[in-house]
Amino acid sequence: MSWNTFGRVLRFTTWGESHGPALGAVVDGCPPGLALDESAIQPFLDARRPGTSKFTTQRKEPDQVRILSGTFEGKTTGTPISLMIENVDQRSKAYSEVAKAYRPGHADYAYDAKYGLRDYRGGGRSSARETAARVAAGAVARLVIPEVTITAYVSEIGGDAIDREAFDAAQIAQNPFFCPDAWAAKRWEKLVDDARLAGSSLGAVVECVAEGVAAGWGAPIYAKLDADLASAMMGINAVKGVEIGEGMAAARLRGEENADPMRPGAQGAPEFLANHAGGVAGGISTGQPVVVRVAFKPTSSILIAQPTVTREGEATDLATKGRHDPCVGIRGTPVVAAMMALVLADHKLLHRAQCG
Amino acid sequence: MSWNTFGRVLRFTTWGESHGPALGAVVDGCPPGLALDESAIQPFLDARRPGTSKFTTQRKEPDQVRILSGTFEGKTTGTPISLMIENVDQRSKAYSEVAKAYRPGHADYAYDAKYGLRDYRGGGRSSARETAARVAAGAVARLVIPEVTITAYVSEIGGDAIDREAFDAAQIAQNPFFCPDAWAAKRWEKLVDDARLAGSSLGAVVECVAEGVAAGWGAPIYAKLDADLASAMMGINAVKGVEIGEGMAAARLRGEENADPMRPGAQGAPEFLANHAGGVAGGISTGQPVVVRVAFKPTSSILIAQPTVTREGEATDLATKGRHDPCVGIRGTPVVAAMMALVLADHKLLHRAQCG
Amino acid sequence: MSWNTFGRVLRFTTWGESHGPALGAVVDGCPPGLALDESAIQPFLDARRPGTSKFTTQRKEPDQVRILSGTFEGKTTGTPISLMIENVDQRSKAYSEVAKAYRPGHADYAYDAKYGLRDYRGGGRSSARETAARVAAGAVARLVIPEVTITAYVSEIGGDAIDREAFDAAQIAQNPFFCPDAWAAKRWEKLVDDARLAGSSLGAVVECVAEGVAAGWGAPIYAKLDADLASAMMGINAVKGVEIGEGMAAARLRGEENADPMRPGAQGAPEFLANHAGGVAGGISTGQPVVVRVAFKPTSSILIAQPTVTREGEATDLATKGRHDPCVGIRGTPVVAAMMALVLADHKLLHRAQCG
């Protein structure tokens, strides 16, 4: 199947391939009357844009978004918002080898097994270029939840983690790694560059924290807030693990260590003394920060040749030339933030539907 | 919101509370002509049933399933299959304290914040008793994918992991922990019992492997097989992390370490030399075993009192008496397997819809 | 496919066959805090109940509804509401002929062509008994829209229409035909009884008017209020036509005849000088009464033998014995009202989701 729509009330549908003329998103269900023009979206695309440092792919894409519908006189009208980004830097010539053989770690074989044919240019629909459309849609979602602050950052690259004590949110925009720890960012420069020069690649962990989420969002049992976040994050290219709050580490805690005790708070709502839960209990937000952690595998496209097979089933070796991110998790960071915004905005509206 | 339906083509809807008269599931979209009566479902419910050892809750529920619709002369008719399980052992009297104060780590406060009222008896709808309905639905899903073998087991309790070298699938049904390592099972007896006697609880990791999944299942971009699995698993009570293949560890690997190289295989399909991907690439199954790992937090209901607040916002301390699992991950194992079956069966049908 | 769920935010799923042990509905997405017990549902079921006059089927079903989940202390909790109605008067013995041959006008052949097998007892899932579940669900929906008054009535039987001048809503509950015109009701007694005695059946037109619907409900373009009503009504057993406002007659009007001119109204909202539109423009409610008209075909089960074929493809003639409504439109009236309630309640919540 092909299922390119996400969300329940605030829904978006993306389309487009890596080397087609354009890609885009249609955002449906957005409340009316919100101020929206391209300038509300472009900064988020710029943060994800390739080619801004040597630590990301050198493909040059301006990623200029154009709003084709859904606004009038600078405001959303409540009708579908069509967003389009033209592809500019398509070099299809590099793909003759990929047309013939399956890149290990990529979706090439899976797409062929499923559909019987595939657009091999840059991975076609399976390319991470699709995430530009998510980022654009996410910028619209943010308008729906102005009370929420979303912070996403890389907390670990290639096993080298930030120092939590040195966390400084202001640093995130100051280095090419979305790193909140200035020293770690320094170390990562060499780490990532070495991997790049070796023709290899590195994995990363991205964390995302949403503050200002009201208690009560989430739709148990099968559209729990954490389940929808898990789906949103696991669906990002190269993601292999998703954690909420303590995540996998919760399996090693005892009940009393993992409890989030409460005390009477200032505003009537309880004050939590811990947030092991990551802001979600029973699939519903508790009013605490919503904390998600996501593992990106190392970029599968590497210059180190790997054994593989051709479409005809013959053995060959393949090194993926071309312009690739040495650590795809870096540019995944704005995508994680966008998916957080999209899930939260959808759930805010879902909650309003049932509970007013 | 309330969203109690899961799936896209093979869909199921669950209903019921911990202390209501019954709970159930309606399974819709099941292919016709499959042999189905209660005996095809009951063994799976029996595996999840409480009260079978001192390592699980002592609530006595026979969990007898009854098929109310959707079959005729022992076969599915293609119409909705209604499954009902009556609650037998409801002791509502134990819940007066819980009515007044929020149990830390539970969904009590979140439900109240959302709905303004809650059925506090045994957690109401947020009780893990709901998962009995999933297990029943999962048994139906298994009929749709007879070619797939699903194996679920506990790989770690309270930080004590199995020895992968000692893995023996035949052991899983031989101990009360769904443990494939006989020695680990021995150790866990004491580990879990100590926690129980201390009024504490332990977390666990559950792994689930599905073999026999054809290449090509999955619906990119927003119903990827791994994304749907992530949603399915994260939505199980007490789950805080979900991994596919290497999972979080993928973030620490280099590209060449994480590659799944291919060689020509016997049947035309490639043979993979590794399965770091856990059987999914680009959201589509590759034909390798689908591997999911799930972290269960320690049961929140513990006898060790925790600071909390009452509904009126006053400080109090609460120890959760009653009959609770000292390690909820154990009985979560058949639930993980059921959700795996439900996701795979749905995707098999989805794939058939588009690709024939 | 099998698709037994209706609605987008307020959703219900029905299950059950004519001659199974029970049938039911699971209503999901209902707002919390609404007063609900069986007594809020039973009167609507009683209005639809068979066997109350000689003008309906003589099958004796008490149609007692039982609420199995979703309420606590007499109020909805926001979790799924499971409603069950047991089948009492199942006489399967009458169906041996039907097992072998297809009843003309019925779904027998279509079900067999689709599923390869069918529950032939009373039509199985295709029986109009399923509509009892809709009526029960509709009673819950009414709680969501207390400001709306829904009036449904039969306006025509066998081509004999009511006199619009003689319309008296108080009459509807006073005769076995849901007829608002006392004289027409008198005429219909003989009309329907003659058809019954002749072993024949009659068609009917049912109208349904919803007053008090706020302007602004409806979800253009593909969940327009009128489109959802059309789907809801056309899906009722035996319905072959659906009209909104002028309906088919609009095709014969000129633009100036069909206009609904406006004048300033008392409450700020415009006052409409006509309602040709039936309360819906552009798929959105206008604040005027929502008017739907539905054509029921004559009951297909008649005692007059018809040519047909057996499952083996041999020619035969079949007269449908058993206990049938001589005019299925009569008991369809509460079903039409229920579907109106379900669509409106869903759209009220959908509108609130997007527009607050």
Add this chain to the structure above:
Amino acid sequence: MSWNTFGRVLRFTTWGESHGPALGAVVDGCPPGLALDESAIQPFLDARRPGTSKFTTQRKEPDQVRILSGTFEGKTTGTPISLMIENVDQRSKAYSEVAKAYRPGHADYAYDAKYGLRDYRGGGRSSARETAARVAAGAVARLVIPEVTITAYVSEIGGDAIDREAFDAAQIAQNPFFCPDAWAAKRWEKLVDDARLAGSSLGAVVECVAEGVAAGWGAPIYAKLDADLASAMMGINAVKGVEIGEGMAAARLRGEENADPMRPGAQGAPEFLANHAGGVAGGISTGQPVVVRVAFKPTSSILIAQPTVTREGEATDLATKGRHDPCVGIRGTPVVAAMMALVLADHKLLHRAQCG
């Protein structure tokens, strides 16, 4: 709400306003490997295109479609197909009056009541220009059902019906009315032109017949084939009534008149001796032609002034100048055919999902 997606497996999402830069559709779930380029779509758009005769609006739109994604080397890849049509002839200047006052019979007031603001230029999203996107999507759907022949035609304008005896399918493309009766087409020339010159408008009835539909398509109970068709058709701009088979007339038939008797057929399947049902029984196709009839109201935009109110609630009179279809049902004909194709293609895939 805003809900701009239609379908369950084969889904399409439309976007765009009458006077925005473009409009389009994203078609998702299309099977892979189907031959598709713009030339497979353009003829259907040309049939709907405005300005081709004096009997339609004089707005000049080339309606050139562009495929932006979802194909590779001339074939569908199974990924979303993005279709875009640029708006060329936007004359926004004519809309100052409409900005201030509500056009009777239009969605102006309803949109304002719902969203609090509206794009008044040409009706914005409520304009029938949106149906160009449906026609483009419908052309893709036709590729999924090559075995089905869809014929749509106008059977009545302003109360003047075709002569069924004179039906000649070859005529449909020979006159500007999609009329299968050459004499009726002649009469309609004067009829429609007179209405146009009088500043008035006329309603119409459109019929659509799909031949070659296999028995077994349809998803009871809440995605019945006829219910989905009803939704699809009622959602077309200006449609007020939908009939399947005998439609409203079924209410006036007796059971024996409405029966569709069967006799053994040549190919094993029964041969039906009549088709009162319009090819659908129990919501499932019977293998007979699927017959739908749709009533279009007269165009609401007329030059004859009507009483209305301004946004500020003051009385005024409004004649809708601009370029309008004197009979919107004419150009609605290709839209009806497109919606038929979209519903049937979706149900073909849905059926395959469940029943293989």
